Structure formats: C-alpha cells, structure tokens
Amino acid sequence: MKKLFAVALGILTAIGGFVDIGDLVTNAVVGSRFGLGLAWVVLVGVVGICVYAQMSGRVAAVSGRATFEIIRERLGPRAGLANLAASFLINLLTVTAEIGGVALALQLATSVDPMWWIPVAAFGVWIVIWRARFDLLENVTGLLGLTLIVFAVALFMLSPDWGSLADQALRPGPPADEPVATYWFYAIALFGAAMTPYEVFFFSSGAIEEKWTEKDLAKSRLNVLVGFPLGGLLSIAIAGCAAVVLLPASIDVTSLSQVVLPVAEAGGKVALSFAIVGILAATFGAALETTLSSGYTLAQYFGWSWGKFRRPARAARFHLAMIVCILVAVAILATGVDPILVTEYSVVFSAVALPLTYLPILIIANDREYMGDKVNGRGMNLVGTIYLVIILVAATAAIPLLIVTGAGA
Amino acid sequence: MILSDLLGSDALEADGRRVGGVVDVRLEISGAPAQLLAETVVTGVLVSPRSRVSTWGYERRGENGPVVIARLQRWLHRGSFLVSWDDVELVDEGRVVFRDGYERHDPMLPPAPKT
Amino acid sequence: MNDESAQRMPRPDPRAPRGRVLDAHLHLLDRQVLDRDGTPVTTIDDLELDGIELGARIEPGSPAPSVAAILTGPQLLMRIFGGHAPAARRISIPWKLVASVGTTVRLGVGADSLDASWVERWVSRHIIGRIPGGRHDPE
Incomplete structure (x- = not known):
C-alpha cells in the first residue's frame, strides 16, 4: 500500500492526461471508428510524456524550480506570456470540462440531472484544494482512479477476436470509410492529450509540494514509469472495449453512457459500478490537477507565493486565482454547453503551449548551474530532441x- | 538606467560603425562590501554581431546539450565578444559607443558554482 | 570613503575576476526572488543600474556602474509591450537587501517588509484570510 502511495503523484498526473473526461470520450470515439488503429499514437505519446515528465521531475527535485518558473526564465516575459495564455486557457477549459464530467458521472450513478450536480462538483473541487493536504488529495484520487482498470478487465471478459485487434493495432492507417484527415486529426488529438502540458506543470509542482530532493530521483523515475504507461494502458483499453462492442454495432459515441456500455455488457452491474467510481475519481482528480495547474502556472510566471504546503493566507493570490477559475468554469457550464465538446478546442492552444513548454525543460535539464552533474545524458537528449521535432510537426498540423475535419466530425 | 533599455542597443565603434547588438551586461559581485552581499558592479557589455536578442548563453558557457540547439545558438552568435566597461565611451538611447582602440575579449564565462 | 577607494582600483583583466561573475540577462532577469524564509516574493522583471548617464561621455577611470535595485510590478508590462514606466510608479527592491545569488535571488529580509508584496498582503488580508480555514494549515 505504501509503495502504491509513493507513486500516487505519477498516477494522478497520468489520469489527468490520459483518461480525463475529454479523453474518456475521445478514446471511445477513436475505438468505435478506427478500432485499435491509433493505439500506436498512445504508445508514442506515453514515451514522450515519460521522457519530459522525468526531465521536469528531475529539474524540480535537483534545483527546486518548478516547470513554469524555468519557462519564464528561459523564454523571457513575452514568449513566456504566450505560453501562459495558451496553457492557462487549456487549464481553464479542462477544469470546466472536468467539473461538468464529475456532474455527468454523478448523473450516471444517480440519474439526477447534471445541472444540479455542477455546483456540488465545483464546491467539492474547491474545498479539497482549500483544505486537504496534497498527499491526501493525490492518494485518494489516484487510488480510486485505478478502478478504471475495469476497462482492461472488461476487454478480456468480452473475449474478443485478439487476432483482429492485433491486426488493427499493427497495421495502422485510416479505415476505408474514414477520410485520411480525420484519422490524423484524432492521431494529433491523442498525442496532444498524452503530452498535454498541465501534466508536467502538475508533476513538477507536485514534486515541490512533496519536497523532493536529489535523493528522490529514483522515486521520480518510478512515478513516471508506473503512472504514464498505466494511463496509456487505460486509454488503449477504453478504445479496445469500444472497438469490440461499439465498432461492429456502428454506434457513434457521443456521451459517457456509451463509453461505459461495453463494461456493462461484459461485467454487468458490478463492473459498471467500478467504472463509474473510476470515472468519478478520474474526472475529479483531473479537475484538481487542472485547477491546481492554473494556480501553479500563474504564480510561477509572476513569482507569487504558491503551494498547498503553505496555508492559503500565505499563498493568497495563488488561491484567489484558483477560486476565480472554478467560478468561471461554473459560469461556462451554466450556459448549458456540452462539457465534452469544450476540451476538443483545447488542441488549438496546445499547438502554442506544447513546444514552448518542452523546449525550456530540455534546455534547463542540460544546465549545470541548475542540475550539477544530474544533467541529461546523450540518450535522453537525443530522444528529447526527436520529440521536440514531433511536437513541432504536430503543433503546426493541428x-x-x-x-479541415470540423474537429473530427 | 534600466537594464532592458540597454539590452538590444546598437553597439557602435567610435567612428559610428555598427559592430553588433548588446545582448547582455557582464556583472561582478566584487565591489565594496555591503551588509549582505558585495556590491554588484558592471564590468563589461556582451556584443553579438548578428543578433540583438540575448540567448541561452551557449556562446559564453561550456554547455553542450542538447547538441542541435547548442550548435544552432553558437552559429547564430558566432563572433560574439566582450567589451570591458572601461572601453565604453558613451551610452545613449538605443546605442552604446566604444572608445577608440577598444579591445574585444573572449565572452566565455568562468564556470559558475552549482547552487 | 571605503566605497570610493574600492571602485577606483585599477581594473583587472576581465579574465581574472575578483568575485562571482555573472551576466545580467542570462543569470538575473526573470528569475525568482525569494525572501529570507524562502517564500517567493516576485520575479526579477528588470534591474536598475546606477551610474550611467544617458548621452554623457564617460571619462576614463570613472567608477563602474552598479546594480541598484530589482524592479517589478509595472516594469513587467514595459518589458512585454515596450515603453517606460514613470519612475514614481516603479516598484523596486533595493539590491543591498540581496543576500545571495544562485538559480534564485535570495533576500536577507522577510517578504512582509517589502513594498513589492503589497498586493499579496492585500489579497491575503481582505479576501483569502476572511474565508473560513484560510489561516489554517491544510489537513
């Protein structure tokens, strides 16, 4: 149990990146349309986020500087502000989607209209950020989010034709009835979700919250190597379930109830309740991750006092910024907008935020004044540079x- | 004066020929001892012939990674040099003028301690 | 008197520095300023240099300029959008309060004693501190 808690930060960070409300639906959409034909993108994304999360965690542990501090330091105020604006909008849109997602998950569980649940969800997110210790928050949501493994279990229980699933995964490319552009749109959406910048903001700031030092580098690596592959596995399992059940039935995924349909078919009510608990924990965890990331990025850019290890009155602007974010999210949701649609447009801002986030991390991870002898090795630099190129290509194409595709319609 | 007003200025020789842009100002924590830290004095200006935007310091430090960025930056700032403050004749809005017979020094920084 | 004699000493070769050498933009601008207890105060949005007179010829042997203050507040907007903030509206932290320079700049005083943190104090006192639980450690 203690071992599991030690990697809670990695698990929670990955849940926010791979299986938040937008990704839950996107994964099921992808599975129902392309089968496992995009599973390779998830693998590429997992490796990329592992490389950069590990770098950001190492920088935080060794130098004590969180990611947005070094973004501001290396990029200066202008490019830093461009990144701040894009990252902040991604955070805000995701906070909105997750609070809506918590309400949708509660609707699945209770059949009460989500509009009633939105204020409850928003208050829940705030009170946890306001009062709960950081380790409590990450342990509870990380652990409960693990129940999403029910999707992987369900995939086995459905006893699919493994040969044809493997065939889809190993021979990637758009199916005959789907346009090429749509295939690549979803490829970039999945890649962008895997490498979404708030993961490194949250992970590196979480490392500071947990007061990691050079002694914790092994812990940081373990968090990365357990958390993100697990996130990728869940993401592929959800797509796999959809590929087995929804693809042959030509069901278009538009809602959360369709995402959990394969789980209900495979394991009945028990499995379904596990899935609902998992979705609730994942969306709530992602809401915490993105709300905190909004506060972290703003505070670190402007040099404000931040951190949950301080009492709120000692990090006043940090907490005020997060309260404002939650209020804005509720206001957006009150207009009745579909929270799942909200996240689709964050891919636009990712195009700006991704390169401007990962470039400074790569540079600082090579700086001896920050890192001493813990700078990147050659292999890490090579992989990091290759990913920077992939990110640039994805960003320009996004x-x-x-x-062209009308957001994958 | 404000540091950022100095950065990006044209670096000129005494006869008015432009030799580059001022990308940074070299400091030394070595002046008169104050309460906490010795006084921090300006000892020179850094000039890059083809750029006026300061960088990540690859051309003045021994850092070599990641290779692609380090090479690109060194190439962009090739021919960078340091001019001692004693060789600065005049500072005006948007320009810094060097004295006649000023010397160009190696811009390399001594390795800083890791903190 | 001590000040002056130190500054008028013959300038050593730039290759043989007498103290820690650093570049203002590379090592100071946009870095985090921490107070005595390690609490973030601001970032270094700009620096004020003393001893440079615009447009005036510098006599050989004049004392070198020195760093006078860390600037913050409106100076950040000037760096982003250009222009000049009136000197009266600048928020500055005197350089003599700096205790050490590393990847961050550490001050020798507490944040609460500085003008640069008045917004933080105001928000803390009037908003965050008034919400129940705002003055307690998280549980």
Missing part, C-alpha cells in the same frame, strides 16, 4: 486539421 490547427489546419481541426478546420
């Missing part, structure tokens, strides 16, 4: 593809 917006044209979004427009």
